[in-house]
Amino acid sequence: MSVLSAAKKVFYLPIMIGEWDMATIVETVAAMRVLVAEARQAGKSIGFVPTMGALHAGHLALMQQAKKNCDIVVVSIFVNPTQFGPNEDFTAYPRTWAEDLAVCRSAGVDAVFHPPARELYPDGWGTWVEVTGVTDKLCGRSRPTHFRGVATVVTKLFNIVQPDQAFFGQKDAQQVIVLRKMVRDLNMVPEIVMVPIVRDEDGLAKSSRNAYLSSEQRQAALVLSQGLAKAREMAAAGEQEPAAIREAVLSHIQSAPQANVDYVELYSFPDLAEIAVLNQDVLLAVAVRFGATRLIDNIILTPSRT
Structure with missing residues (x-):
């Protein structure tokens, strides 16, 4: 039985993009845990790339590094509402599902975790993770609730995916610093790997x-x-x-x-x-x-x- 077979049998969402059968699009926490358990039983390491979609070459670089480092690569695509402040662009944030799947295909990822908001924030939810000491400056000063939302959703994703390594871009360098502190302070397992910024030929950072x-x-x-x-x-x-x-x-x-x-x-x-x-x-x-x-x-x- 393959590493992903249990998740495919019970929880997968079949979809065809060209000739590529993305048979491990996972929409529930329970499904992701089945996949993780089988990967662990097979002795496989797990690399994780959390994203909010609208994928570009910068995200592709994260996936490629994850493929080099780990046996199984999981990409999450979830526009996290808790990291957007008042009057920010949550509703307008680009959502490009078909194009995102094509990027995942090109990188050869093993599973895409694409939960609806109710899977991560069910009725009655009310627990936050807040990192102090490195969140009161730079983006944390002008977006005071942003890193609380980031730390909370990443903690939830780490608990679900249980990666050995998680990959983030240097463009969000403060985010990397915050998450490394969170992992250290809370005795979490994942290593936070920072991947260099990817730029267009004219120098503009991919975003x-x-x-x-x-x-x-x-x-x-x-x-x-x-x-x-x-x-x-x-x-x-x-x-x-x-x-x-x-x-x-x-x-x-x-x-x-x-x-x-x-x-x-x-x-x-x-x-x-x-x-x-x-x-x-x-x-x-x-x-x-x-x-x-x-x-x-x-x-x-x-x-x-x-």
């Missing part, structure tokens, strides 16, 4: 929200990666003053009239502590709105050793 940009806004958004590249050059040339690097990046981003800056900040990596001098690895992170679309990007700066 599901890029689809919201007009052509003019998308062109303007290139100031993000350009500003980060300027910071890398400054650090490589020996600049150690965080304020000087920040001002150079901020000035470049503000050269685009469409750019409305949320933050441009530098903190030590990976603990997000305040820094007075660039003498260790540093996370330089930016968040900027172009019209109604909020984009984030970052770079990890290493001080010059010369």
